Amino acid sequence: MSFVEVENVFQSYGARPILERVNVTVNRGEFISIVGASGCGKSTFLRLLLAQEQPTRGSITIDGRPPAQEPDRTRGVVFQRYSVFPHMNVRDNIVAGEAFARSFGRLFGSERRAAQERADAMLERIGLNHVADAYPATLSGGMQQRLAIGQALAAKPLILLLDEPFGALDPGTRLSMHDFLMHLRGEIGMTVFMVTHDLSEGFKLGDRVLVFDKPRWDPTDPDAYGATVTYDFDARNRGIPFQTIMEETHVLRPV
Ligand SMILES: Nc1ncnc2c1ncn2[C@@H]1O[C@H](COP(=O)(O)OP(=O)(O)O)[C@@H](O)[C@H]1O
Ligand SMILES: [Mg+2]
Numbered sequence: 001m002s003f004v005e006v007e008n009v010f011q012s013y014g015a016r017p018i019l020e021r022v023n024v025t026v027n028r029g030e031f032i033s034i035v036g037a038s039g040c041g042k043s044t045f046l047r048l049l050l051a052q053e054q055p056t057r058g059s060i061t062i063d064g065r066p067p068a069q070e071p072d073r074t075r076g077v078v079f080q081r082y083s084v085f086p087h088m089n090v091r092d093n094i095v096a097g098e099a100f101a102r103s104f105g106r107l108f109g110s111e112r113r114a115a116q117e118r119a120d121a122m123l124e125r126i127g128l129n130h131v132a133d134a135y136p137a138t139l140s141g142g143m144q145q146r147l148a149i150g151q152a153l154a155a156k157p158l159i160l161l162l163d164e165p166f167g168a169l170d171p172g173t174r175l176s177m178h179d180f181l182m183h184l185r186g187e188i189g190m191t192v193f194m195v196t197h198d199l200s201e202g203f204k205l206g207d208r209v210l211v212f213d214k215p216r217w218d219p220t221d222p223d224a225y226g227a228t229v230t231y232d233f234d235a236r237n238r239g240i241p242f243q244t245i246m247e248e249t250h251v252l253r254p255v
Helices: 042-049 090-101 109-125 141-153 171-188 199-205 242-248
Strands: 004-013 016-026 031-036 057-062 075-078 159-163 191-195 208-213 228-234
Touching: 004 042, 016 042, 016 228, 031 042, 031 199, 042 057, 042 159, 042 191, 075 141, 090 109, 090 141, 109 141, 141 159, 141 171, 171 199, 199 208
Parallel strands: 031 191, 031 208, 075 159, 159 191
Antiparallel strands: 004 016, 004 057, 208 228
């Protein structure tokens, strides 16, 4: 049995199909990039992995079990923006990430000091120890996203879910975030699902690139059918057929 198994998953909102017949298996430690046209259901897929929603049909298991519906330690998530708590300083954001996933509330005394020491070790790792006492609003976009990733990782999740995490960053910061994420991944060996708008980013960072697209397409009624995984590329081999993806899928179709 694979670490993550998505079997024949369908998701509809009301009468509108969003995802249909999605089948994906992922091994522990794999980095899965997800690309697809805007609105095709990529974030919906992540919400299903988070069990924030239940699929209309089909099943999902993580480590042999359906994902827990309460937030727990299995999954950490980072969005494009605003994942961190603005009213907490950098160190406390990391402490909160760990505490949240363990469902303990405020910490006191020696417990709190121990959590702060763990937070400082994480800040060292993500290169933010020099701003431990600063508030997120005073940080650059790249630093805020590093903090968001550190916060998610503080809970030691089995899976890290990234929803266009670098989409709001300038190109230079993006590149340094790529290095950061790859370095971190080498250290931690985590399983990652990353949605991105940027195909080359998907191929650079991912072991595999899943393309979500609509195999059936009615030009008079674009919402008639849902999307599924139309390609599952092995990105570890170089010479990826970008051209094929662009020509044969709707990834870059203007919407
Ligand atoms: N809770 C919801 N209720 C109804 N429609 C939704 C809901 N969430 C998302 N949608 C719709 O489902 C489609 C897929 O959304 P989403 O997963 O966010 O796409 P993507 O992340 O690929 O851009 C969109 O058309 C969106 O408007
Ligand atoms: Mg989305």
